[in-house]
Amino acid sequence: MSENAEQIIPARRARVVKNPVPWYTPRFWHGMRFSTWLRVLARNKFDVSFFKLHTASSITFVSLLNSLLAKLDAVLYTRRTSQVELPAPPIFILGHWRAGTTLLHELLILDAAHTFPNTYQCFVPHHFVLTEKWLAPLTQLLIPRRRPMDNMAAGWRRPQEDEFALCNLGVPSPYLTMLFPRRGAAHPEYLDLGSLSPGEQQAWGQALDQFFRRVTFCDPRRIVVKSPPHTARINTLLEIYPQAKFVHLVRDPFELFVSTVGLWRSLNEVQRMQAPSDEADIEEYVLATFERMYAAFERDRQRLDQDQIVELRYEDLVQNPLECMRKLYTELDLGDFTLVESAMQTHLASVKSYRPNRYQLTSEQRDRVAHRWKGYLDRYGYAAVERE
Numbered sequence: 001m002s003e004n005a006e007q008i009i010p011a012r013r014a015r016v017v018k019n020p021v022p023w024y025t026p027r028f029w030h031g032m033r034f035s036t037w038l039r040v041l042a043r044n045k046f047d048v049s050f051f052k053l054h055t056a057s058s059i060t061f062v063s064l065l066n067s068l069l070a071k072l073d074a075v076l077y078t079r080r081t082s083q084v085e086l087p088a089p090p091i092f093i094l095g096h097w098r099a100g101t102t103l104l105h106e107l108l109i110l111d112a113a114h115t116f117p118n119t120y121q122c123f124v125p126h127h128f129v130l131t132e133k134w135l136a137p138l139t140q141l142l143i144p145r146r147r148p149m150d151n152m153a154a155g156w157r158r159p160q161e162d163e164f165a166l167c168n169l170g171v172p173s174p175y176l177t178m179l180f181p182r183r184g185a186a187h188p189e190y191l192d193l194g195s196l197s198p199g200e201q202q203a204w205g206q207a208l209d210q211f212f213r214r215v216t217f218c219d220p221r222r223i224v225v226k227s228p229p230h231t232a233r234i235n236t237l238l239e240i241y242p243q244a245k246f247v248h249l250v251r252d253p254f255e256l257f258v259s260t261v262g263l264w265r266s267l268n269e270v271q272r273m274q275a276p277s278d279e280a281d282i283e284e285y286v287l288a289t290f291e292r293m294y295a296a297f298e299r300d301r302q303r304l305d306q307d308q309i310v311e312l313r314y315e316d317l318v319q320n321p322l323e324c325m326r327k328l329y330t331e332l333d334l335g336d337f338t339l340v341e342s343a344m345q346t347h348l349a350s351v352k353s354y355r356p357n358r359y360q361l362t363s364e365q366r367d368r369v370a371h372r373w374k375g376y377l378d379r380y381g382y383a384a385v386e387r388e
Contacts (some may be wrong), residue, residue, distance in 0.1 A: 001019055008009055011163060025053065025142055026062075028164055029059050029168075031124045032066040032168050032170075034063040036168065036170040037059055037060060037063040040179065041056075044179070044180040044273075047180060048167070049274040049275055052274065055273065066118065066127065069127040070127045072130060072225055073128075073131070077129045081214045081217045084216050087221060088211070089222075090212065090224070090239060090241055091108065091222065091225070091246075091247065091332075092225055092246050093105055093225065093246075093250035094231040095228060095250065096293065096294075097256075097259075097260045098255070099251040099262055100314035100317055103317065104226070104247060105159050105224065107158070107225055107321065107347065107363065110248075110340055110343040111334075111335075111339075113335060114222050114223070114224045115216075115220075115222065115224070116223065116225065117160055117211070117223070119155065119157070119158050120136045120157070120163040122160040122168070123160075125168055125211050126168070126343060128214070136156045140155065143155055144211065151342035158272065162212075163175055163227040169308075171203075172190045173187055173206045173229075174188060174190060177285070178271045179272065179280075180277075181277035182274055183274075185285060185288075188289075191292055191296075191298075192232035193232075193236045193287065201236055201239075205240045208240065209266070212225075227291075228313070229293075231248070231293050231294075231296075231305070232292065232294075232296035233296070234297065234303065234304065235296075235300040238303055238304075245310060245334075247309070247310050249311075249314055250310070250314065251315070252314075252382055253382055254361055254369055255372075256290075257286060257290075258360075258361050258365070259287050260286045265279075265282060268282070283368075287368065287369070287372050307331065307333060310331045310332055313380070321344070322345065325329055325337065
């Protein structure tokens, strides 16, 4: 198959047995402090598979080092970082997993006025101010150059989802599901935050804001962040940042479904501490999470002013990226687009050979998506796809 050919992958395929990343590659959980790691293990009744004991042991050892470095970071920098003010309200990229949010993030951070949480900062959010300049270069070779789920560029300095920072700060997150996948969905209430107590919502908001202040301390430019769970959190995000800007991406829901199933299958394989969950469980998790996410999004988007949100279709972004970005800059009043247009053209030329995997759905899967995500199909103009 040629480099430019798109690969067709059946929706149901044999489970991958071998990890798609080397054994020495740090898992997300290697960034936790010991107290956080211990709480996660206790919540899951220490249900670690025998074949994952070596990974769990290494996380335990590294978590002790993280705890020590975090205390030193706190002593040296807490007062200074707590006084930092964000130069402008953050820009939040919203959309379901596999909706093209990574592509959009890569384009927006080409703007010299923007910064972003990188992978190292999200990996060790409690001590990156102290250690990023010297420890990140020393450990760079441990990180794959490409993401295992889609072959996009990876590395400590690449942009990352701030949801992983929250995980490693000890904030409950649905992402902890991939650690112990057979124990079911972890913290589903933290996807939309709506059922949390006022104290829990405040604690979540303070953790996010403190992380953003630390990122700003290291790079005082406007923050652009991308985490799909934020799609369900507009209400809470507006309480923290009333003038925040939002970009919402939508995509063919049938592509979304099967690609997200593949994403969670890949992440579970790499990040899990026990036997992987069944394929049917992953599919139901994707369907239910989508429903909860978009119930919250459609309810809370009404709070946004017209100049606070722009919606883009993934298909349009891929076909006409510069036109979409020009529209985004104009409607969100992000400045002169011509100042960043050349950098975007160069970046797009560098990734033009990239082709995403394409998946085929079974008729049963297609019917389930069409039924359970019907509102999304209708609202965003994908009803015609349902009939194909």
